[in-house]
Amino acid sequence: MSFRLSRLIVLLSLLGSMLALNLSAAAELQLGDLMRQLAQTRTARASFVEQKFIGMLDKPVESSGELSFTAPDQLEKRTLQPKPEAIILRGNELTLERGKRVLRASLLEFPDAAVFVESIRATLAGDQHALEAVWRVELDGSLARWTLRLTPLASNAYVNRIRIAGVRGEVRQIEIEQHDGDRSLMNITRLSAP
Template identity: 40%
Template sequence: MTRRAMLITLLALPSTAIAQDALAQVMAALAAIRESQARFVEEKDLPELDRPLTSRGTLSWRAPDRLEKHTSEPFEERLLVEGDRLLLERPDRGASQTVMLDTAADIRPLVEAIRATLAGDAATLRQYFQLDFSGDLARWRMVLTPLSARVLAAVQRIVIEGEAASVLVVETQGREGRSRLMATPLR
């Protein structure tokens, strides 16, 4: 290693270390929450459509691995992820679909982006994403870039913003289209 490179490494170290420290604090705070609920509003902006699609509902989280997204507008829908199983139900049509995340390499990272964040599990996040953290415990922002080229082809990045132990915004930027989910913690 040249002296110059060593210098750069030494200079870079403190700021990285500080970010690592804040990330650890945020993850610890998130991990301490065993159960939470939030109202959400989601806006999808698709290039094929001339106006965004809006949906509303509630999000429920229960550690270690149960996440439910219950949409009430514009129609009833339940998306439940628990363990390795993803269940999607449309009660108005009597339709339900189960996907095993083990066999769905494209879907798993998208699920873990939210679930592992809520669980405060940075190791799992790093398994699927490059993780760029900024801010501090009071107000933080994580940019997740998929590691798998296949996933990257569909989703460029997922940005998650929050305050302390609350996730407030999940923004997904796809090659075609963008969705922004805003959560308001209940309780």
């Protein structure tokens, strides 16, 4: 085999490897792959720090606490700072706890809020059909580091856009942009199982 022919074979082999890597990277951008990865998590706990940027205020309002999720439909947000409060969602039952006050309601009574809640819950559960039923979904990145951009398909009085970013099967950040220009940014750190 001549030197020139062996170089050509090596070059073709390298090009084939590069093409395979590019095809592999493109495959990682498929929403179904991400949803399957997310669906593997049946329970999760995390800490959060949330900043709310409100137009009337000079600086963001910050809160922190813990989140928990149990597939397919239980979601809890327990704020510890600045004041303890809990928002618990089991199916369509919504419970708000502040001090000794407890308020219970059906999520179905708040359709605009339900759409927002379902975006988070469907993402955590890896439920692509539920997500696409009410959101235009755009996915950027790879399975190693991804970003979902959600825009409501129908008019929503509350949410303009949601951005959810993560690493592999973990949600790490949720940003919500409201119609009134206010927004919130929640950074999430997964906690190890108890």
